[in-house]
Amino acid sequence: MENSAYLAQESLQQFLDTLGGFGTLHAPTWSESGVSLFAPVRSLDEIDLGYRRTQIPPKKYLFPFRDTFLEYREGHYRFPDGTSPATVLFGVHACDLEAIAYLDLVFLSEPRDPRYAERRAKLLLVGISCTPDEYCFCSEPQGSARCDLFLEAREGGFRVHAGTAAGAAMLGAASELLQEADAAPSGRAPSCLIPAQDPARAYSRDPLWDEFARRCVGCGACSACCPTCYCFDVRETPGLSGDGSRVREWDNCLFPSHGAVAGGNFRPTRLDRLRYRFLHKYCGFSPLEGRSSCVGCGRCKELCPVDIDLRELVAMPRGETEQP
Amino acid sequence: MTAQALEPYLPFAATLVERRELSPDTALFRVAPEPAARSALSGFLPGQFMQLSVPGAGEVPISPADLPGADGTLELCVRRVGQVTTLLHQARPGQPLGLRGPFGTGFPVEEMTGCPVVLLAGGLGIAPLRSLLLHLVRNRERYGEVTLMYGAREPALMLFREELVGLAAAHGLRLYLTVDFAPEQAAGEYACAVGLLPDLLKGFRFDAGQSYTAVCGPPPLYRCLIGELTAAGVAPDRVLLSLERRMRCGIGRCCHCAIGTKLCCTDGPVFRLSELAGIPEAL
Numbered sequence: 001m002e003n004s005a006y007l008a009q010e011s012l013q014q015f016l017d018t019l020g021g022f023g024t025l026h027a028p029t030w031s032e033s034g035v036s037l038f039a040p041v042r043s044l045d046e047i048d049l050g051y052r053r054t055q056i057p058p059k060k061y062l063f064p065f066r067d068t069f070l071e072y073r074e075g076h077y078r079f080p081d082g083t084s085p086a087t088v089l090f091g092v093h094a095c096d097l098e099a100i101a102y103l104d105l106v107f108l109s110e111p112r113d114p115r116y117a118e119r120r121a122k123l124l125l126v127g128i129s130c131t132p133d134e135y136c137f138c139s140e141p142q143g144s145a146r147c148d149l150f151l152e153a154r155e156g157g158f159r160v161h162a163g164t165a166a167g168a169a170m171l172g173a174a175s176e177l178l179q180e181a182d183a184a185p186s187g188r189a190p191s192c193l194i195p196a197q198d199p200a201r202a203y204s205r206d207p208l209w210d211e212f213a214r215r216c217v218g219c220g221a222c223s224a225c226c227p228t229c230y231c232f233d234v235r236e237t238p239g240l241s242g243d244g245s246r247v248r249e250w251d252n253c254l255f256p257s258h259g260a261v262a263g264g265n266f267r268p269t270r271l272d273r274l275r276y277r278f279l280h281k282y283c284g285f286s287p288l289e290g291r292s293s294c295v296g297c298g299r300c301k302e303l304c305p306v307d308i309d310l311r312e313l314v315a316m317p318r319g320e321t322e323q324p
Numbered sequence: 325m326t327a328q329a330l331e332p333y334l335p336f337a338a339t340l341v342e343r344r345e346l347s348p349d350t351a352l353f354r355v356a357p358e359p360a361a362r363s364a365l366s367g368f369l370p371g372q373f374m375q376l377s378v379p380g381a382g383e384v385p386i387s388p389a390d391l392p393g394a395d396g397t398l399e400l401c402v403r404r405v406g407q408v409t410t411l412l413h414q415a416r417p418g419q420p421l422g423l424r425g426p427f428g429t430g431f432p433v434e435e436m437t438g439c440p441v442v443l444l445a446g447g448l449g450i451a452p453l454r455s456l457l458l459h460l461v462r463n464r465e466r467y468g469e470v471t472l473m474y475g476a477r478e479p480a481l482m483l484f485r486e487e488l489v490g491l492a493a494a495h496g497l498r499l500y501l502t503v504d505f506a507p508e509q510a511a512g513e514y515a516c517a518v519g520l521l522p523d524l525l526k527g528f529r530f531d532a533g534q535s536y537t538a539v540c541g542p543p544p545l546y547r548c549l550i551g552e553l554t555a556a557g558v559a560p561d562r563v564l565l566s567l568e569r570r571m572r573c574g575i576g577r578c579c580h581c582a583i584g585t586k587l588c589c590t591d592g593p594v595f596r597l598s599e600l601a602g603i604p605e606a607l
Contacts, residue, residue, distance in 0.1 A: 070334070072379045075420045077335045111332045111575060199585050203604055231579040234572050238380030246382070251580070258580060261570045262405035264543065272605065279585055287576065289585045 003168060005178035008157040013044040016090065018174040022124055022166075023086030026061070028054055038089060047091060052133050053297055057227030058089060058096050059103060062119050063250075069115060069234070070246040077246070084119045090126040095138050095295040097127050097146035098192040099227030102293045106230060109287070115248075124166055129153045135298030137311065143189035194294040197282040197314055202275045208313055213271035215306045220252035222300035222308070223277065228293040231258070231280075253277050278310055332575050335377045335422030336361040340415050341397060346483045350403045350448065351413060352389060357423055362396035369430025370456035371538075371566055371594040375574045376400060377422030381411040385427075385571040387452035387593070391459060398423075401451035401483065427574040429594045431456050431564055436536045439562075440468035444549055446475050446521055446541025450483050452566050452593075453540050457488075461495045471498040471530065475521040475541075478503050500524055522548040525556075532557040538594075540566040546607040550597060563597035567606070 007015055019025055027041045028051040036054045038061070041047050070077045092100075107116035125147035132140055143150055148167035151158040159181055162168040171178065223229045233251035238244045251258055253276045259267030267273050284291040294311075301309050337358040344352045355376075357365060373387045389401040404413040415421075433456070441460060445453045453472070460470050472492070476482040482501065492499035502517040502524050517524065521541075537558055539549055546565060553563050569581035569588035581588035584603035586595070600606040 072422075076337055077377065077379075077422050079334065106577065113577065114333060200602065203602075230577075232572070232577070233580075234383065234578065236377075236380060236382035242380075244380040251578070253579075259570065261568060262409070266543075266569060266605070275605075276582065279582065280579060283585050285576075285579060285582045285585050286587050286591050 003162045003171070004181040005160050005171060005175075006154070006157060006181050007151070007160050007174075007178055011157075011177040015174050015177050016044055016047075018177070019088045019090060019124075019126065019170060021173065022170055023088040023122070025088050025090060027090040041090075049091065049128070050131070051091070052130075053093070053135075053299055053302070055225060055299070055303070057225065057297065057299065058092055058100060059227055059230065061087060061089060061123055062100070062103060062116055063107070063230060063232075066247055066249045067115060068245050069248045072236075072244040072246070079114060080245075084122050086122045086124070088124045088126060091128045092125055092147065093130040093297070094127060094141040094144040094146075094189065095136075095192040095297040096227050097125060097144045098295045099293075099297070100125065101146045102228045102291075102295070103230060105288060105291075124148050124170070126151065126170075128158075133298070135302040136296060137194070137298060137301070138192040138296030139190040141189040141192060145189065192295040192297075194282065194292050194296055194311065194314065196284060196290055196292040197278075199279060199283045201313060202279045202283065204313075206313060209271060209274070212274055212308050212310070212313075213269065216254070216270045216274060216308055217306060218254050218256070218270060218273070219305060220254040221303045221305070222310075223252045223254055224250065225299040225303050226281075227295060227297055227299070228281075229253075233257075253280065274308075274310070278313060281310070282314060332424060332427075335375070335383070335424045338398075338421045338423045340417055340419040340421055342417055343415075346401065347481050349405075350401065350481075350483060353400045353402055353412065354397050355400055355421060355423065356395070356397045359396070361423070362392070365392045365396065365398070365426065368392055368426050370433065370459045371430035371452050371564075372426040372428050373452075373571070373574070373589075373593060374398065374400070374423050374425035375427065375571075376402075376408075376412070377424075378408050378411045378415070379420060379422065381408045383422075383424075383572075384408045385574060385589075387455070387566065389451045389454045391455055401448070401454070403448050424574060427571075428589055428592055431538055431566075431594055433459055437466050438468065440470070440531050440535040442471045442473070442530060442535050442537045444473050444521060444525070444537060444539045444541070444545075446545040447477065447481070448483070449540030449542070449545070449566070450474055451540075453538060454484060456538055457491070457497075461491055461497070464495055468534070469498065469530070470495075471500070471528075473500040473502070473521055473524055473528075475502045475504070475524070475545075477505075479506055500528075520548070521545065522552050525549065525552040528556075530556075533559075536562045536564060538564045538566070543568070543607070550607065553597075560598035560601070561596045564594055565597060565600070565607070566594050567592050569593075 027047040107113040127147040127150040129142045129152045148164045231251040232248045236246045341354040373385045377383045386400045388398045390399045443453045571581045571589040572578040576587045576590040583606045
C-alpha cells in the first residue's frame with residue numbers, strides 16, 4: 001500500500017465513516033454558543049473544514065482541564081481504574097500537531113506520565129492543511145509529519161499522506177475510496193516553531209516589559225488557550241469515609257497563586273509573571289532549555305483582551321522584524 | 325547496590341511514628357516508610373527532598389532533617405503554615421501518610437571531602453542543613469573544619485539548640501547561634517548572640533579559598549549572605565544554596581518552580597551560586 005493517495009471531496013463523508021472505525025471521531029465544529037471547538041461529530045456537515053483555530057487547543061484530549069490523577073483508598077494511593085476510549089481527532093492544523101509533539105516531549109520523557117501516555121496511545125491524529133489568517137504567525141506549513149494521516153487540500157479533494165503505521169492502516173481500510181496520488185511528497189514541511197530566545201531578553205530593560213505589565217489584566221487567556229501550556233496544579237479533596245482523590249488542573253502562570261508558597265510569593269508582580277511566561281514559552285525550562293514551544297497558532301494574539309503580544313519582545317532575525 | 329526505583333508519580337505508604345515539638349509552631353516528625361520503599365531511600369543525599377502526602381489534604385515538599393535511619397525512618401521538620409502542614413500537626417502516631425522521592429540534587433558531599441565547611445542557616449533553614457551537618461559529623465575525619473552559624477528570630481524559635489550544642493562539644497564544631505532579638509534571656513540558658521547572620525559572618529575568619537559554604541534560610545537571607553561570602557573570597561561554585569519554590573510535582577512537570585530556565589525540583593533545590601548567575605529573581 002502506498003503511503004500517499006488522492007481523496008476526492010465527494011468521498012470525504014465515506015472516508016470519515018471509515019476513520020470512525022478506528023475510534024470515536026472528533027473534529028473542528030461550532031458549539032451552540034458559537035465557539036470553535038474540537039468535539040465529537042457524526043457527519044461531514046457538522047465539521048468546519050475551513051476553521052481558523054479552535055478556542056481550546058487539542059491538548060484537552062491528552063491533558064484534560066481537570067483530571068483525577070490519584071485516588072486514596074484503604075491506606076494507599078493508587079492510579080484510578082479505567083482507560084480512555086480510542087479517539088480519531090480529525091482536522092488538526094500543523095501548528096497544533098507541532099504542539100502535541102512538544103507535549104509528547106514533556107510528558108513522555110522519563111519518567112513517563114502514565115495518564116498522558118495512556119491517552120496519547122489512544123489518540124489518532126489526522127491533520128489537515130490550513131489557510132493562515134491575520135492572527136497566525138507560523139511559517140505556513142502545508143503538511144506535517146507529526147500525525148498519523150495528513151490531508152493536504154488539492155483541486156477537488158485532498159492528497160492524503162500516512163506518517164505512521166496506524167495512518168497506513170487507515171489508508172488501507174479506505175483504499176476503495178482512494179485514487180493514485182498525483183505527485184510525490186513536496187519535501188519536508190517547515191516547522192511551525194518560533195525560534196528559541198535568549199533568556200537574557202526576559203530581564204532586559206526594554207520599556208515594552210513595563211508597558212505590558214501595566215496593560216495586562218492577568219486573565220490568563222493566553223495560557224489557557226495555548227496549545228503548549230501545560231502547567232498544572234495539584235489539589236486533593238477528602239471523601240467522607242477516609243478516602244480521597246488527588247486532582248490535576250490546568251494552572252496559569254499569569255495568576256498570582258502560581259508563584260505562591262506558604263508564607264510568600266516568588267512572583268508577586270505582573271511583570272514577574274509575564275517574564276515567567278516568556279521564559280517558559282520562548283526559552284524553555286530545563287530539560288527543554290533552549291527550545292521554544294510557541295507554534296504560531298495565533299490563539300493568544302486573538303484572545304488577549306488588551307492586545308499584548310509577547311512576540312514583540314522576541315528578537316526577530318534581520319529583515320523579519322514586523323512593521324509597527 | 326542500586327536502590328530500586330519507585331514509581332515517581334505514586335506515593336508509597338508511610339506511617340507517622342512519633343513527633344517531637346521543637347517550637348510553638350514547628351515539630352519533628354518521625355515517619356516510617358513501608359518496608360518495600362526503604363531500599364529506594366538508601367541513596368539519599370542531604371539536601372534532597374521528599375513529597376509528603378497527608379491523605380485528604382495534599383502534598384508538600386520537605387527536605388528531611390536527617391538521612392534515613394538504620395530502621396528506614398525519616399525525620400521531617402515541619403512548620404505549621406498551610407493546609408497540609410496544619411493537618412500533619414494534628415496527626416497522631418499511627419496516622420497513615422504517603423511519600424514520594426527522594427527528588428532533586430543534594431549537597432555534593434563527595435566533592436566537599438577534605439574541605440572546611442561553613443553552614444549558614446536561618447530559621448527553618450536549619451532543617452535541611454541539619455541533615456548535612458549530621459552527615460559531616462558521622463564522617464568527621466573526611467572533612468575539614470566544620471562551622472555552623474544559625475540565626476533564629478528569637479530564642480524560643482531556635483530549633484535543635486541543645487542537640488547542636490552537644491554535637492559541637494562532642495565533635496569539635498564551631499557553633500555560632502544568634503537571634504534577631506532576645507526579649508529576655510533566662511539565666512542558665514545557652515548563650516546566643518543578638519544580631520543578624522550577615523553581621524556574624526563579617527567578623528568571621530575562615531579559609532575562604534578552600535571552604536564550601538551551605539546556605540538555607542528565608543529568601544531575604546541569601547542576598548545579604550552572598551555579599552559577605554563573595555567579599556570574603558569564597559568561590560561561587562562553592563557557595564551552595566538550598567532554595568525554596570512551589571514544587572508541586574517534584575519531577576519537573578508542573579512548572580511552578582522555575583528559577584530562570586532551571587527547575588528548582590530537578591536542577592535544585594541545592595544550587596551553586598555560579599549556576600544562578602544572570603538570573604535576577606533567583607535570590
